Amino acid sequence: MSDIRESFIPFRRTDIIDLCLQDGKLQGKDVQLFQDFCDLLAAFFHFRFHYTLEEIKDNYTVFNPNSDVQTLQNPSLEQYEEMENNVLQGFKYILERANYIQLPDEIIQKSLQEKSLINLQTDVDFDDFDQLYCYYRGDIDKIITLKKFKVFEQEKIIDILERVVLLIKFKGSGYFQAKAKKNKKYQDLNFTPGKMYLYFYKNIPKLDLDLLFPNIKTSMTWKDKLLFGVPAIGAAVPLVVRAIPNILLIIVAILLLLKADSVVDSIEVDQRKVRDIMPILVATLSLTMTLGGFAVKQYTKYKSKEIKFQKEVSDTLFFKNLANNSSVFQALVDIAEEEECKEIILVYYHLLTSQEKLTPENLDHIIEQWMMEKLGIHIDFDIHGPLNNLEKIRGKIVYEDNNEEQIKEVPLLSYDQQGNINILSLEQSKMILDYVWDNAFQYNGC
Template identity: 40%
Template structure:
């Protein structure tokens, strides 16, 4: 880095060479007769007409060249197509590797001090939101108001049952944030004599909606 050069490992070379060799075998069997005719033509041109007469070959008839031309064309198309296919496979593998390198460098570039800080803050806010939802849900489903200890035990038991994890639920923080969401003096959760209760879901949604609307009340 930054001058990245693409190179193939032994594993990549094997993954590229083995399928190529497997595909080349049947292809050679198909073009072998054509290669034989081409080899015969080369020998004929090299040794001359005397060699052909020794084997009783008629070189004077023009039609004798047609099978050889067809053989040359067939072998050229077959071998050329196979070579192009293997070259394109190599180029595709090279492009995939370069894309992987680019993606890796891109995401590593995002992991700066500011990015790490934003990630931590987002995770903390998300976990706080989960705690508030769990606290409200169990208060709303309870048949009677609950103390902090009772609510804490209910939430921890629910998490252990459904998630298989034992956690120390911070019930006091969740209740503190929930009680801060209020409208016209009615919070989403309220305490009375050490026992906590929650508004019905529709009223809680209305309270949240009005609370958020009043956060940015622009007198325009």
């Protein structure tokens, strides 16, 4: 399990709002004003992330292996590269907003060398990829029970990643055509060159991450090969010993045809049997059936083992899959939207109810302590993200100055000269969000 404290808040936005209200620090009309503020905030970020999603989807179309629509005109090389960059930037943006963490490359490489649940020898050719990004959330230890020899049970602690997001862009068809000339197995690919694949999984053992790659090659481990090979050799030896007389008959018959009498005389075989065609045919048929039957039996065992391995991989991916390709963006945007709102609500609430001025560092500590007391979770709260979001939300409010109404454009959040944070009142904040929402579209020229 990683020692890194994560920023993800594992509770619903509505639960966070309820916890704030249950604190009892907001009374009377402020309760309804706070709920209205949260509703407007959620609507605003839903609109903002919807725009982000639409932009990603529009650029992803040419990379989507499952796309059922066509473009009127193929993009130029410059446009293609720009669209790819837009998809990657959008992908990173929503994952960071969703409080996911990028997985180090060495963890993926380690999964190829070590095993946790599925005991397979695996190989992934990373040269096949133009782009590779892997993000995760939730690094936990889990105790599982395994059966040994189908009778005994054994407990094992494995490192689990609760959520894993994988983006892979394969190299173009020219690369794989060149590969196919060297190795025929690359002629039948289970993916489309040049396309971008996205996968979203749950509860993946950290050491089984290699199973998520579509170009994975699996084989038996050295231990399985021994368990498979040693019995096969043991069974083959007595068969070969019993077949030696028949083998000698066939050899002598061939030598007689080649008129190698001197060599035949040195072999202790009844030459009358050799000159009689029936024993030779029987010997040949017997040897063929014996060795052929054994070979078929061993090959069937190998294929059964291989099918069992593939089933384990398929079961792992099928039952833990949450989304693929374009649907991954939709799922991640929903998570990012929730996380942004939860963080802003927590920041705004604690600034609103604090009896003293707070710096970002003080506020960060207060929120983390509050989460521990209320929910029993220890998180690394991302204080700068929500502060920046609140500071960027600007709108016009009406206030009185010398008994005259004035209209002024202000941000929801600002700082004084000492670095303390200032937040607008609930009524003013609601007015700002209402203004922003009303002016989201300016199609009427106003």
